[in-house]
Amino acid sequence: MWQLAGIGLITAFAAQVGDVAESLFKREVGVKDSSMLIPGHGGVLDRLDSLYFVLPVAAALLRILDLA
Amino acid sequence: MSRNLLVRIAFAVPAIAGTLLILSLGGWVLAGFLAILGVLGTREVYDLARKQGIEPLEWIGFVAAAICPLAIYWVKGYADWEPVLYVAAIWLIITHIVATARGPEHRPLTTLAVTVFGPLYASALLSFIIAIRHGPHVDAHPRGSVALAALPLVIT
Numbered sequence: 168m169w170q171l172a173g174i175g176l177i178t179a180f181a182a183q184v185g186d187v188a189e190s191l192f193k194r195e196v197g198v199k200d201s202s203m204l205i206p207g208h209g210g211v212l213d214r215l216d217s218l219y220f221v222l223p224v225a226a227a228l229l230r231i232l233d234l235a
Numbered sequence: 236m237s238r239n240l241l242v243r244i245a246f247a248v249p250a251i252a253g254t255l256l257i258l259s260l261g262g263w264v265l266a267g268f269l270a271i272l273g274v275l276g277t278r279e280v281y282d283l284a285r286k287q288g289i290e291p292l293e294w295i296g297f298v299a300a301a302i303c304p305l306a307i308y309w310v311k312g313y314a315d316w317e318p319v320l321y322v323a324a325i326w327l328i329i330t331h332i333v334a335t336a337r338g339p340e341h342r343p344l345t346t347l348a349v350t351v352f353g354p355l356y357a358s359a360l361l362s363f364i365i366a367i368r369h370g371p372h373v374d375a376h377p378r379g380s381v382a383l384a385a386l387p388l389v390i391t
Binding site (some may be wrong): 171174175177178180192193194196197198201202203204205206207208210211212215217218219220222223226228229230234 | 239240242245246247250263275276278279280282283286287346348350357360361363364365367370383386388390391
């Protein structure tokens with residue numbers, strides 16, 4: 168249980184970093200959304216920015232802990 | 236309840252259901268879905284670059300973004316990783332040649348950097364979900380593998 172809690176904490180942090188990283192891209196360009204592809208949600212990057220950082224981190228942690 | 240919130244919910248509910256279904260199906264269905272998302276994400280990275288006057292090599296990048304999750308699943312399930320490495324190296328060489336052949340006025344280094352970054356960021360990183368969904372315990376715990384793959388989505 169503590170392993171999953173640890174994974175949750177670390178991946179939550181990674182999610183925030185991913186979100187900020189993509190926001191910096193958009194700020195550099197001067198746009199609010201990466202596109203208007205997804206109604207009400209912006210673009211694919213806007214929706215998946217956290218996952219780009221979370222998935223490799225989660226995969227690595229799960230592999231290290233031999234959970235996946 | 237505002238109209239924007241209704242639109243968000245109207246899209247999110249079937250999207251979440253569809254995503255969970257695709258995760259449970261796994262395999263080539265998941266890889267194909269990730270290929271589509273990868274291409275769409277790469278296109279947005281290129282659009283952001285274009286707003287700064289950088290012209291990425293779109294179709295070369297889209298091909299890489301589409302192939303990446305498919306190749307990763309292929310290696311995971313069926314084959315050795317070496318052919319994929321060679322294909323990736325050839326892709327990089329071709330991208331380099333095309334970028335430099337356009338001449339120095341087209342900023343080949345910047346073009347190459349953005350062209351390579353797009354599929355790596357928007358497709359390759361997303362493909363790690365294949366490693367979670369189809370990890371070494373998938374045969375012993377198929378539903379557990381789906382749950383573990385859904386965990387990062389729930390957290391974010």
